[in-house]
Amino acid sequence: xxxxxxxxxxxxxxxxxxxxxxxxxxxxxxxxxxxxxxxxxxxxxxxxxxxxxxxxxxxxxxxxxxxxxxxxxxxxxxxxxxxxxxxxxxxxxxxxxxxxxxxxxxxxxxxxxxxxxxxxxxxxxxxxxxxxxxxxxxxxxxxxxxxxxxxxxxxxxxxxxxxxxxxxxxxxxxxxxxxxxxxxxxxxxxxxxxxxxxxxxxxxxxxxxxxxxxxxxxxxxxxxxxxxxxxxxxxxxxxxxxxxxxxxxxxxxxxxxxxxxxxxxxxxxxxxxxxxxxxxxxxxxxxxxxxxxxxxxxxxxxxxxxxxxxxxxxxxxxxxxxxxxxxxxxxxxxxxxxxxxxxxxxxxxxxxxxxxxxxxxxxxxxxxxxxxxxxxxxxxxxxxxxxxx
Amino acid sequence: xxxxxxxxxxxxxxxxxxxxxxxxxxxxxxxxxxxxxxxxxxxxxxxxxxxxxxxxxxxxxxxxxxxxxxxxxxxxxxxxxxxxxxxxxxxxxxxxxxxxxxxxxxxxxxxxxxxxxxxxxxxxxxxxxxxxxxxxxxxxxxxxxxxxxxxxxxxxxxxxxxxxxxxxxxxxxxxxxxxxxxxxxxxxxxxxxxxxxxxxxxxxxxxxxxxxxxxxxxxxxxxxxxxxxxxxxxxxxxxxxxxxxxxxxxxxxxxxxxxxxxxxxxxxxxxxxxxxxxxxxxxxxxxxxxxxxxxxxxxxxxxxxxxxxxxxxxxxxxxxxxxxxxxxxxxxxxxxxxxxxxxxxxxxxxxxxxxxxxxxxxxxxxxxxxxxxxxxxxxxxxxxxxxxx
Numbered sequence: 007x008x009x010x011x012x013x014x015x016x017x018x019x020x021x022x023x024x025x026x027x028x029x030x031x032x033x034x035x036x037x038x039x040x041x042x043x044x045x046x047x048x049x050x051x052x053x054x055x056x057x058x059x060x061x062x063x064x065x066x067x068x069x070x071x072x073x074x075x076x077x078x079x080x081x082x083x084x085x086x087x088x089x090x091x092x093x094x095x096x097x098x099x100x101x102x103x104x105x106x107x108x109x110x111x112x113x114x115x116x117x118x119x120x121x122x123x124x125x126x127x128x129x130x131x132x133x134x135x136x137x138x139x140x141x142x143x144x145x146x147x148x149x150x151x152x153x154x155x156x157x158x159x160x161x162x163x164x165x166x167x168x169x170x171x172x173x174x175x176x177x178x179x180x181x182x183x184x185x186x187x188x189x190x191x192x193x194x195x196x197x198x199x200x201x202x203x204x205x206x207x208x209x210x211x212x213x214x215x216x217x218x219x220x221x222x223x224x225x226x227x228x229x230x231x232x233x234x235x236x237x238x239x240x241x242x243x244x245x246x247x248x249x250x251x252x253x254x255x256x257x258x259x260x261x262x263x264x265x266x267x268x269x270x271x272x273x274x275x276x277x278x279x280x281x282x283x284x285x286x287x288x289x290x291x292x293x294x295x296x297x298x299x300x301x302x303x304x305x306x307x308x309x310x311x312x313x314x315x316x317x318x319x320x321x322x323x324x325x326x327x328x329x330x331x332x333x334x335x336x337x338x339x340x341x342x343x344x345x346x347x348x349x350x351x352x353x354x355x356x357x358x359x360x361x362x363x364x365x366x367x368x369x370x371x372x373x374x375x376x377x378x379x380x381x382x383x384x385x386x387x388x389x390x391x392x393x394x395x
Numbered sequence: 396x397x398x399x400x401x402x403x404x405x406x407x408x409x410x411x412x413x414x415x416x417x418x419x420x421x422x423x424x425x426x427x428x429x430x431x432x433x434x435x436x437x438x439x440x441x442x443x444x445x446x447x448x449x450x451x452x453x454x455x456x457x458x459x460x461x462x463x464x465x466x467x468x469x470x471x472x473x474x475x476x477x478x479x480x481x482x483x484x485x486x487x488x489x490x491x492x493x494x495x496x497x498x499x500x501x502x503x504x505x506x507x508x509x510x511x512x513x514x515x516x517x518x519x520x521x522x523x524x525x526x527x528x529x530x531x532x533x534x535x536x537x538x539x540x541x542x543x544x545x546x547x548x549x550x551x552x553x554x555x556x557x558x559x560x561x562x563x564x565x566x567x568x569x570x571x572x573x574x575x576x577x578x579x580x581x582x583x584x585x586x587x588x589x590x591x592x593x594x595x596x597x598x599x600x601x602x603x604x605x606x607x608x609x610x611x612x613x614x615x616x617x618x619x620x621x622x623x624x625x626x627x628x629x630x631x632x633x634x635x636x637x638x639x640x641x642x643x644x645x646x647x648x649x650x651x652x653x654x655x656x657x658x659x660x661x662x663x664x665x666x667x668x669x670x671x672x673x674x675x676x677x678x679x680x681x682x683x684x685x686x687x688x689x690x691x692x693x694x695x696x697x698x699x700x701x702x703x704x705x706x707x708x709x710x711x712x713x714x715x716x717x718x719x720x721x722x723x724x725x726x727x728x729x730x731x732x733x734x735x736x737x738x739x740x741x742x743x744x745x746x747x748x749x750x751x752x753x754x755x756x757x758x759x760x761x762x763x764x765x766x767x768x769x770x771x772x773x774x775x776x777x778x779x780x781x782x783x784x
Contacts, residue, residue, distance in 0.1 A: 161750050171750065218631055230717070235626050241719020242607055243751040248716035251749050253709050254642050265747060320642050327637035328619070328717060330630020358654060360640045361550050361560065362632040 009057060009390055015040055016048040020057060020079070021392055024104065025214045028061055028078035049077060057083050081106060084152045084390065087134055087192075088382025089127055090199060090375065091158045093118070093174045096126055097375050100134040100151070101383035103391075105210055109137045110376050118175045120185070127156065128189035152390060154192050155382030156182060157199040159227060163244050164197045164385070170244060173262070174226075195386055200247060202381030203373070204231025204238050205388055207335060212371055218331040222249060222322060224340030228270045230321075232329060250274070254320040256313075269321045273314035273347075275340060281310040300346050308346070315347025319354025326355070326363040333367040341372050398446060398779055404429055405437040409446060409468070410781055413493065414603045417450055417467035438466060445472050470495060473541045473779065476523055476581075477771025478516055479588060479764065480547045482507070482563045482615075485515055486764050489523040489540070490772035492780075494599050498526045499765050507564045509574070516545065517578035541779060543581050544771030545571060546588040548616060552633050553586045553774070559633060562651070563615075584775055589636060591770030592762070593620025593627050594777055596724060601760055607720040611638060611711060613729030617659045619710075621718060639663070643709040645702075658710045662703035662736075664729060670699040689735050697735070704736025708743025715744070715752040722756040730761050 009020065018038050023029060026037065035045040052058045061076040081102040088105070089098045095114050099107035113130045115123060131154060160172035167183025186194040197205070204221045207213040213221070213233055223229040228250035232239040239246045250270035251263055259277070261268035271277055275293055282296035283289050285306040299307040322334055336344070336351075348370070356364060398409065407427050412418060415426065424434045441447045450465040470491040477494070478487045484503050488496035502519045504512060520543060549561035556572025575583040586594070593610045596602040602610070602622055612618040617639035621628040628635045639659035640652055648666070650657035660666055664682055671685035672678050674695040688696040711723055725733070725740075737759070745753060 218628075232717070234623050234628060237624050239607075239623060239718060241752070242721035243719055243754045245716065245750050245752040246719035248749040248752065251716055251747070252641075252643075252713055253747060263749065324641050324713065325717065327634065327640055328621070328714065329628060330632055330635035332631035358640070358642060360637040360652065361634050363630070363634040363637065365632040 009052075009055075012051065013048070015044050016052055017392065019045060019048045020052060023058060023077060023079050024391060025209050028076040030074040030076055032074060034077065053077075056080060079103060084387070085138070085150070086383040086386040087131055087151050087154045088202075088379045088384070088386065089130060089154065089156045090378040090382060091115075091123065091127070091156060091175070092375075096123075096130050097379040098130045098134050099376060099379045099383055100138045101380060101387075103387055105206055105380050105384040105387055107376060107380055107383070109134055110379070111137065118177075120177065120180050120182075123175070124182070124185045124189050127186055131190050131192070151192055153386040154186060154190060154194040155202065155384070155386035156186055156194060156196045157202040157378065157382045157385065158182070158196065159199045159229070161244050162196055162198040162201075164195060164201075164240065167194070167196055169196065195389055197382070197385045199378055199381060200229035200231045201238055201240060202385045203337075203378055204233055204381075206377065206381045206384040207231075208233045208236075208238060209384060209388070212333065212335050212369055216332045218329065219333040219335060220247075220325050220329060220331045221335045221337060222318070222325070223338030224273065224318065224336065224344075225338040226275050228273055228318070228321070229338070230325065232325075232331070234329065234331075249321045249325060252321050252324055254324065255317040269317045272317045273340075278310055278314055281313070282307050285310055297343050297346065300343075311343070311346035312350045315350030316354050318347065319351040320358060322351065322368065323355045323358035323360075323363070326366045327358075327360045330363055331366060333369055335369045335371050337371045337373045339375070341370060344370060344372075398444075401440065402437070404433050405441055406781065408434060408437045409441060412447060412466060412468045413780060414598050417465040419463040419465055421463060423466065442466075445469060468492060473776070474527070474539070475772040475775040476520055476540050476543045477591075477768045477773070477775065478519060478543065478545045479767040479771060480504075480512065480516075480545060480564070481764075485512075485519050486768040487519045487523050488765055488768040488772055489527050490769060490776075492776055494595055494769050494773040494776055496765060496769055496772070498523055499768070500526065509566065509569050509571075512564070513571070513574045513578050516575055520579050520581070540581055542775040543575060543579060543583040544591065544773070544775035545575055545583060545585045546591040546767065546771045546774065547571070547585065548588045548618070550633050551585055551587040551590075553584065553590070553629065556583070556585050558585065584778055586771070586774045588767055588770060589618035589620045590627055590629060591774045592726075592767055593622055593770075595766065595770045595773040596620075597622045597625075597627060598773060598777070601722065601724050601758055605721045607718065608722045608724060609636075609714050609718060609720045610724045610726060611707070611714070612727030613662065613707065613725065613733075614727040615664050617662055617707070617710070618727070619714065621714075621720070623718065623720075638710045638714060641710050641713055643713065644706040658706045661706045662729075667699055667703055670702070671696050674699055686732050686735065689732075700732070700735040701739045704739030705743050707736065708740040709747060711740065711757065712744050712747035712749075712752070715755045716747075716749045719752060720755060722758055724758045724760050726760045726762045728764070730759060733759055733761075 031045045059080050081104045084103045100109040101107045161170040169180040169182045183194045183196045213219040218234045221231040230247035230249035251268045253267040255267050255269050255272040259271040261271035279293045283291045420434045448469050470493045473492045489498040490496045550559040558569040558571045572583045572585045602608040607623045610620040619636035619638035640657045642656040644656045644661040648660040650660035668682045672680045
């Protein structure tokens with residue numbers, strides 16, 4: 007028996023334990039709306055098949071005297087591999103059922119053609135398996151890898167496993183899931199990288215237990231993942247969360263998409279570097295130089311970051327006004343320099359959030375690149391514990 | 396036994412019949428994911444209590460010879476009253492279970508203070524009941540009104556029944572549901588008017604059967620309702636769909652909210668009239684005059700409509716890029732002059748929709764003000780057939 011064969015009540019209990027456990031059976035019943043009998047019935051096969059366990063330390067005795075045993079997911083019950091594909095390297099993790107990384111490895115990409123990337127992914131997967139088997143995972147051997155999740159930026163159709171368009175790899179209509187599956191012999195799912203990170207945050211991160219949240223990623227691009235009603239929004243046509251192309255950034259700079267005014271055209275890493283070069287008249291300036299100049303008080307470069315912060319604040323306020331999420335998580339490699347635009351983001355957000363939308367919690371959350379690979383493992387795990395209808 | 400007491404399976408079958416019926420039991424099973432036995436069990440009490448009926452004309456005989464009977468909701472089984480509150484009048488309908496209006500009445504408001512408006516609502520409710528009892532509804536007498544739904548623009552908390560803030564009535568923290576309930580003796584729910592219209596479209600309109608859609612209303616304000624995964628988004632803090640304050644309208648005009656660049660500041664009825672006055676130098680110009688001038692080819696006034704269309708196109712593209720709905724319905728009293736900005740809306744939308752988001756279906760849908768009142772009836776009915784968790 008596998009988890010996918012379980013009746014809906016069992017899946018619901020398992021998902022609740024995964025995101026909110028350990029819980030007593032009574033509390034699991036309260037949170038799922040199931041009766042005590044239904045919870046007991048649902049947990050029996052999960053226990054016997056090793057998906058959940060009764061914790062040896064019982065919860066405090068109730069007044070009636072019977073100890074209320076805690077039940078919890080067994081993270082070691084299944085393993086997944088997550089791989090994030092960037093323009094020049096692969097980042098991979100072997101993770102448990104809660105997408106907790108047990109082993110992490112990186113691999114440089116020396117070519118962006120499909121066959122080379124697929125081969126590199128297969129080799130990375132082998133290295134992760136080998137490291138895990140050699141005991142580097144800190145856990146015990148035994149469980150084989152259940153499935154692989156590969157994440158990539160761009161227009162990715164998770165349902166069909168096809169990368170419709172990846173701008174930075176210059177791929178169109180690549181059946182990546184099928185290719186990786188053939189190369190590794192392991193079931194593979196793929197997903198847009200920001201949506202995958204949103205899945206991780208939803209189940210195991212700063213979005214767990216929230217009815218709605220948004221994740222804004224700041225870096226080479228400006229991305230956004232949305233979770234509404236417990237579901238990550240994927241868009242009817244495969245596009246969603248394109249906050250980077252909201253036309254709020256002012257008119258004079260042209261975006262990679264060909265339009266003017268996009269948030270990305272003023273707030274991406276490339277855009278900030280480019281504007282800092284113009285502001286200083288130094289065409290060789292790097293992002294690191296720009297950060298150093300801004301920290302040393304250079305007003306023209308500080309203004310570049312401030313302008314980026316203003317565009318990000320407008321974008322974040324737009325998400326709050328449209329969706330009204332409980333929380334907006336701000337992440338991505340750009341948050342390493344967050345101090346340079348944080349004040350402007352908060353100021354602009356406060357000015358533009360409409361009414362009670364200003365109560366939305368803005369949470370800064372630095373997520374290292376391994377977290378992005380974790381997103382792949384979370385998406386693979388989600389297919390197991392929360393199959394798509 | 397009432398509908399609210401039914402088990403989840405019965406509620407699911409009933410909701411499916413409401414939005415997609417009539418169906419055979421087999422088809423209802425397929426669409427709900429329930430077994431044949433579960434559908435039969437779920438429909439039995441619904442049939443005996445008169446919520447659904449077997450249609451007298453059976454579906455075509457199947458090859459095996461047994462006719463597949465169609466089952467359908469009985470719209471006459473329950474009645475609801477919907478009231479839309481505007482700045483100067485009330486619009487009311489008495490409607491059936493599918494929010495179909497049986498009687499419609501209007502009443503002028505001569506004061507905006509809370510007591511006067513509540514009294515006027517109670518009188519309108521009485522007139523609607525009387526008209527229905529006098530047989531003006533075209534139906535039979537008998538069923539009393541189950542509940543009332545009142546809709547109003549602004550920050551409305553449907554859960555607690557409190558109007559947090561209504562700008563045009565200048566109300567703050569008014570327990571409107573409780574007050575109307577006391578004045579009419581009938582259970583009352585309230586909702587933001589655009590969200591209520593979205594509920595109507597979701598169950599009985601151009602959103603029925605769609606996994607996601609947005610409704611943009613153009614008129615005195617620019618509103619937006621979102622339905623994602625079968626749920627109308629209400630916002631964690633009561634604010635959502637505030638597309639009117641997206642900062643995409645250009646810098647020079649100040650919005651009623653105090654900011655510049657809001658869509659509403661260039662595309663609301665008031666904003667268009669105001670800009671047309673400036674363009675023509677005629678401070679007495681009305682919206683009707685502006686429409687006439689534009690239709691007669693006045694380029695300066697046409698440019699005002701074109702600019703409004705551009706801002707609306709940016710807003711609609713922003714919704715498509717962020718949420719990725721299957722369809723965006725464009726409605727509101729402003730669509731009466733839609734021909735004056737339609738071309739600009741479509742042009743801007745096409746330029747700014749990101750990738751496959753351009754495939755989103757834009758649907759123009761003139762909805763008369765009675766439809767807004769229908770929204771109240773739909774929200775009241777929804778509380779009966781789809782109780783909020």
